[in-house]
Amino acid sequence: MALQDKYKELIETAKNSGVRNLQVSEQNNVLHVTGDAPNAQVKDTLWNVYNKIDPDYRAGDLVLNVNTNVAAGMKAKVVTETTNLNIRIGPGTDQPIVGKAAHNEIVNVISKTNNQWSLIRTDKGTEGYVYSQYLSPV
Amino acid sequence: MKSACMLFILAAGLTLSSCKGKDNSNNTATNADTAQLNTDTSTAVTTAPQTISDDSLRAQLKDATKDYPDVTATVDNGEVTLTGTITRDKLQGLMQSVQALNPKKVNNNLTIK
Numbered sequence: 001m002a003l004q005d006k007y008k009e010l011i012e013t014a015k016n017s018g019v020r021n022l023q024v025s026e027q028n029n030v031l032h033v034t035g036d037a038p039n040a041q042v043k044d045t046l047w048n049v050y051n052k053i054d055p056d057y058r059a060g061d062l063v064l065n066v067n068t069n070v071a072a073g074m075k076a077k078v079v080t081e082t083t084n085l086n087i088r089i090g091p092g093t094d095q096p097i098v099g100k101a102a103h104n105e106i107v108n109v110i111s112k113t114n115n116q117w118s119l120i121r122t123d124k125g126t127e128g129y130v131y132s133q134y135l136s137p138v
Numbered sequence: 139m140k141s142a143c144m145l146f147i148l149a150a151g152l153t154l155s156s157c158k159g160k161d162n163s164n165n166t167a168t169n170a171d172t173a174q175l176n177t178d179t180s181t182a183v184t185t186a187p188q189t190i191s192d193d194s195l196r197a198q199l200k201d202a203t204k205d206y207p208d209v210t211a212t213v214d215n216g217e218v219t220l221t222g223t224i225t226r227d228k229l230q231g232l233m234q235s236v237q238a239l240n241p242k243k244v245n246n247n248l249t250i251k
Contacts, residue, residue: 030242032240034240043234047230047234051230057229060244060245063240063241063243065237065240093201115238116198117201133234133238
């Protein structure tokens with residue numbers, strides 16, 4: 001319970017900002033907070049609260065796994081910091097790059113391959129796999 | 139007539155049992171898919187931490203840390219330890235990538251430049 005107290009503000013923020021399927025559990029002195037964030041802004045807000053409670057994420061007592069899950073058929077925005085997002089032939093950073101999606105570009109999600117990669121198509125017609133962390137539902 | 143009936147029953151039985159076999163294999167396939175989905179959205183179905191093998195965690199970390207060449211991620215018994223150097227503005231992105239893999243714990247031993 002101590003950890004839930006420590007991260008109370010984080011859990012409350014998650015509850016109040018539309019995070020779905022929120023789960024909070026504690027195992028071996030690590031608090032696991034999981035759920036689906038409605039968009040990248042909510043996710044970043046949660047991470048800012050996390051960083052406020054545990055500066056530079058040093059304590060090792062929380063795994064925050066609240067992500068913006070994009071699904072097949074959705075449109076998604078490229079939420080890289082500033083750079084273009086690599087589009088690859090296959091789901092892996094060892095796969096050749098076939099094109100790029102611009103920062104803030106809206107792309108079409110064809111399918112979600114696994115917890116890391118999604119198959120997308122740009123409006124210009126480039127199709128391939130991108131790292132899902134850089135996609136946010138629109 | 140009787141033997142024809144018996145044959146019919148026998149054949150029906152066989153068909154049924156072969157169907158059953160097929161169903162089972164289908165179920166297995168579905169379970170495997172579901173299991174994969176769980177690592178995926180662990181969020182929705184399982185209570186964290188789920189049991190992801192160190193090997194698959196290592197493989198996924200390779201992609202998750204690709205944009206951070208000065209960072210080394212090691213895995214031991216479901217725990218990820220990060221060493222190396224990073225700038226503070228990149229730290230959040232890295233931690234998001236790593237924690238999204240739902241390890242049991244993340245030890246941040248990075249030197250922040």
